[in-house]
Amino acid sequence: MRDLSGTIAAEATPPGRGSVRIVRLSGPQAVVLLKSLFVPQGPLPWERPRCLCLGAVRAPGEGILDRALAVYFRSPDSLTGEDVVELQVHGAPGVVRGVLDLLGAGGARMALPGEFSYRAFLNGKLSVMEAEAVNALVDAETEGQAAGLAGGLHGGIEGELRAMLEEVLDLRAGWEAGIDFPEDVGDMGLAGSLERLRSMVGQLEGLVRAAPALRYLREGWRLALVGPVNSGKSSLFNALLKRERALVTPHPGTTRDVLEESVQIGGYPLILMDTAGVRATSDPVESLGVERGLKAASVADGAVLVFDGRKGWGDEEEGLLGRLNGAPVAIVANKADLGIQAGHMPAGTFSVSAVTGAGLERLSERLGVWMEAAAPKGREVLSSDRQVEALRGALAGCLAALRTAEEGRGEDLACGGLVEAQRALEACITGGSVEDLYDRIFSRFCIGK
Ligand SMILES: Nc1nc2c(ncn2[C@@H]2O[C@H](COP(=O)(O)OP(=O)(O)OP(=O)(O)O)[C@@H](O)[C@H]2O)c(=O)[nH]1
Ligand SMILES: [Mg+2]
Structure with a gap:
């Protein structure tokens, strides 16, 4: 011990x-x-x-x-x-x-790591959720991260969860009474509880949906640079990073693997990914690279589709746009310094030159706006994966209770879902069993915290 x-x-x-x-x-x-x-x-x-x-x-x-x-x-x-x-x-x-x-x-x-926070918790100075919020905050590197993660410090979300737990207990008591004395509760009571349960499901869904935001704040928003070969993706990657990280050559098919680097834009951390240019190729290595690039783009939080502005927008670009996931896409006509080919291109296309830097500011502004919109605001912030997992459990419990009750399968069965939700909410708020709490939660904090 x-x-x-x-x-x-x-x-x-x-x-x-x-x-x-x-x-x-x-x-x-x-x-x-x-x-x-x-x-x-x-x-x-x-x-x-x-x-x-x-x-x-x-x-x-x-x-x-x-x-x-x-x-x-x-x-x-x-x-x-x-x-x-x-x-x-x-x-x-x-x-x-x-x-x-x-x-x-x-x-x-x-x-030991986190031992000051653990003692504060034992002496009632700090809740587990507050301790996790402080721990997440000390890792914040950008202003946006700090502002977002500081939201968890005020205990707003914890208060909300405590109120929800009360609701669950209240509903459970009502339903359990209904099982014992059905004539006293009646359909009106049931309709009211379904309404309350639906509203809780909505609230929990909102919190769980905002969970990726925790990743945005902690690790960064993932942005893939994609486009046909030789359009200047690696040049743009380097220009945004402000250093020569990726290899740039006049030869189409230069980039093979996905390159990842972090950069700060608009106060938020951004993970930029340079990918292989897309083209049909018989070279097995290049084709593997293309596949990897498209895969990275398909799970990214956003993409920049870079095409050669001199050549103009064509079927190849149109096809590529269709292959991107539903995340935001900025379309960039690069090589503006060589002149942009007049003609059709999607509305809102950015003209830039990775070589002279022209147009990069507007593009960065747009990326900043996206990240700002994706970042969680104030009390929405869950500050650990553990909290997210627990709330997923609470949502599953509430949904199970709601479905069972809606289908009229009896309050006793529906109570099972409420018990699950109750346990998950309690675990989220208290961190679970006190015995190994230090090892499970606090030992992951840094020394001196
Ligand atoms: N004039 C001009 N040349 C550019 C610009 N951007 C890139 N280039 C040139 O275009 C060529 C290809 O640039 P890369 O950045 O390697 O293009 P890429 O899209 O990464 O190419 P692949 O990795 O092969 O798909 C290089 O010779 C660059 O110097 C630009 O804005 N203006
Ligand atoms: Mg490249």
């Missing part, structure tokens, strides 16, 4: 060089440990909770390791609910190492 007691220490800031780094301590010995290594040069932090106090960090009988600021949060008014101390030291890796060594020698244990 893992020992999750005692006083723990870890760095709260990311490793690396910086102006300031923070070492955090939590547990019953936090103040004792602070006193053992901190020499205040003014107010005593252990007498002035929540005040930053200046002092020196030194090992007993040794020279000063660093000048630092210390702050003490007295239990239970702290992050974890325990006594917490934070030391702000200069951002040198050696200083942080030295402080952690001193704390270790004094009896502190190095914290």
Whole structure:
């Protein structure tokens, strides 16, 4: 059994060089440990909770390791609910190492990943869903990601799920009463409960449907560059990335495999995929590449169909457009610097030049608009795959209950679906059984959280 007691220490800031780094301590010995290594040069932090106090960090009988600021949060008014101390030291890796060594020698244990959050959860400071929201947020690299993922911090979605759980319990109680005393409940009661169940199904469907949005926020929106050979897909890929990542040559059929790179556009993370140009070919390697490219495009969140603007839009492009999935497609007439062939092309086609960069800004703006529209807003955000899975279970339960009741197969059978929904909602909110909660959820967080 893992020992999750005692006083723990870890760095709260990311490793690396910086102006300031923070070492955090939590547990019953936090103040004792602070006193053992901190020499205040003014107010005593252990007498002035929540005040930053200046002092020196030194090992007993040794020279000063660093000048630092210390702050003490007295239990239970702290992050974890325990006594917490934070030391702000200069951002040198050696200083942080030295402080952690001193704390270790004094009896502190190095914290396990997510152990601060786990203690906060045990002491009622943070719910499992809030802890997951914080964990998702610290991974946000772009502004859009941060804004979207911060939605989960306010507990809005958790409140909504708790209300839904109440509804399920209420419906269950009503139906169970109907089984025992059918004459007291009647058809009117049933019609009302079906209405409530339908509305819950709608709500859950909305949440589950928004689940891919979690992937958009965490990993990025996947965009495939597709088009006939030699149209300039790799050149456009490089231009959007602002570096020469893909091989570009005048020879048709240069790109063979799917290349993936991340870039930030309009505050959102975008995964750009360069693919092999589409043409009928007898070369087995090239044809495999074409197949892979089309497959990548078929599961992407959007596509850019690049054609050679000099040659114009033709049957080949039209055919390719028809093969793309229903995701948004931007049509790009490339090589605008060489002149665009007049004639028919789809409305809204972007004229660009991957070589001069002309038109790229408008194209990026459009991609930004799509990503903005796809990103979840505020309270819609589920912050872990675990939550998504649990809500899928709740939806399945509600749907089963609804169908059974609608088909008049009896409230007792329909109650089975409600029980399933209830369990799934409870699991989503509480994280499931407390016993292995640390291992299942918190141990995946980073150290110092
Ligand atoms: N003048 C001009 N040439 C371009 C432009 N974009 C690409 N090219 C040229 O077109 C040729 C093909 O470019 P690539 O980017 O390799 O085209 P691709 O679509 O990736 O080609 P495949 O991988 O073979 O399908 C190269 O010689 C590029 O320099 C452009 O905007 N203007
Ligand atoms: Mg290419």
